[in-house]
Amino acid sequence: MKTFAFADILLKWHVITKQRNVPWYNEKNPYKIWLREIILQQTQVQQGLQYYLKFVKNYPTIQALASESLEAVLKLWEGLGYYNRCKNLHKTAQQIVNEFNGKFPENYSQLMTLKGIGPYTAAAIASFAYNLPYSVIDGNVKRVLARIYGVQSNLETSQGKKSIDAILKKIFDATHSPQFNQAIMDFGAIQCKPQQPNCNICCFAPHCFAFKNKKIVELPVKKIKLPLQKRYFTYFILHFNNKILIKQRDDKDIWSGLHDYFLIEDIENQNINELEAQNLLKAKIKKIKIKNIHLLNAVSSQKLSHQHLYFKIFLVHLKDNIFPCNTYFWEDINTINNLAFPIKIKPSLWFK
Numbered sequence: 370m371k372t373f374a375f376a377d378i379l380l381k382w383h384v385i386t387k388q389r390n391v392p393w394y395n396e397k398n399p400y401k402i403w404l405r406e407i408i409l410q411q412t413q414v415q416q417g418l419q420y421y422l423k424f425v426k427n428y429p430t431i432q433a434l435a436s437e438s439l440e441a442v443l444k445l446w447e448g449l450g451y452y453n454r455c456k457n458l459h460k461t462a463q464q465i466v467n468e469f470n471g472k473f474p475e476n477y478s479q480l481m482t483l484k485g486i487g488p489y490t491a492a493a494i495a496s497f498a499y500n501l502p503y504s505v506i507d508g509n510v511k512r513v514l515a516r517i518y519g520v521q522s523n524l525e526t527s528q529g530k531k532s533i534d535a536i537l538k539k540i541f542d543a544t545h546s547p548q549f550n551q552a553i554m555d556f557g558a559i560q561c562k563p564q565q566p567n568c569n570i571c572c573f574a575p576h577c578f579a580f581k582n583k584k585i586v587e588l589p590v591k592k593i594k595l596p597l598q599k600r601y602f603t604y605f606i607l608h609f610n611n612k613i614l615i616k617q618r619d620d621k622d623i624w625s626g627l628h629d630y631f632l633i634e635d636i637e638n639q640n641i642n643e644l645e646a647q648n649l650l651k652a653k654i655k656k657i658k659i660k661n662i663h664l665l666n667a668v669s670s671q672k673l674s675h676q677h678l679y680f681k682i683f684l685v686h687l688k689d690n691i692f693p694c695n696t697y698f699w700e701d702i703n704t705i706n707n708l709a710f711p712i713k714i715k716p717s718l719w720f721k
């Protein structure tokens with residue numbers, strides 16, 4: 370690895386560059402740093418920003434978050450995806466209040482004992498809140514280093530991770546830990562962007578492997594994309610006496626902790642009409658008494674990270690409320706919008 374004064378160049382660049390206009394800039398409060406890190410995982414800054422602001426407004430302290438119901442926290446998180454992150458967030462807030470007297474641990478190893486806090490988040494809190502010498506490795510950091518130092522391995526592999534760790538060990542400025550971390554993340558976001566990095570005016574150009582070798586498009590090495598699994602959801606919104614039958618989804622599948630309606634998942638159902646849907650429902654729920662059934666949407670879809678979901682949704686008015694399964698419960702139409710649902714099927718789309 371060629372040596373040059375990476376940290377000096379980076380920190381100088383940061384001083385003269387207009388910094389990003391985000392509310393968490395120079396934030397020292399570990400609670401807010403943690404919120405930001407959890408919310409921004411696998412989320413674009415623009416989208417994450419709205420959620421960060423909502424969380425800080427609704428739960429200005431960790432005590433406020435810990436004392437809220439999981440249901441209400443999930444409702445605020447609704448639409449952000451990766452719902453286990455939200456459940457861990459809530460659990461960790463309670464752990465910190467109960468076991469650490471409401472104060473974030475101030476060292477890396479204790480931070481790592483908290484649920485949902487991995488090496489990256491622990492390093493971010495340790496560095497930004499407590500000035501400890503831990504380097505933060507997010508997607509921006511990895512991209513910048515892969516290009517400048519010409520890392521040829523896929524960054525998701527252990528070889529790729531080892532290469533990034535080894536580079537950071539050599540270049541990290543432990544005496545300016547938060548400044549270094551903020552600067553390299555900003556450099557990736559502003560200068561060395563995923564597409565069209567600004568190589569023509571770049572302080573690293575004389576040292577940059579990708580620039581000198583015309584490998585900017587190739588680096589970092591892209592991960593092999595697995596084909597998305599297609600899933601076909603036919604939902605039946607069962608309505609009786611101003612109530613809707615719903616259930617809370619369990620941990621074994623997507624949308625853990627959110628609610629949905631009576632679901633039949635099957636590729637065969639995608640083109641069914643109302644009569645066929647009625648017969649399907651009668652076959653599944655023997656004693657059901659249907660007053661009428663309406664198709665609520667033509668097929669809509671949603672892409673998650675590994676799955677492509679297709680929805681078909683029927684509203685079914687029942688003559689009585691017989692239902693055979695106790696994981697379901699009836700929720701009043703006037704309160705159903707207080708519960709968290711997947712964004713594409715949330716009741717407010719139909720019941721205001």
Ligand code: SF4
Binds near residue numbers: 567568573578
């Ligand atoms: S020269 Fe281009 S690829 Fe290299 S660090 Fe600068 S912006 Fe990134």
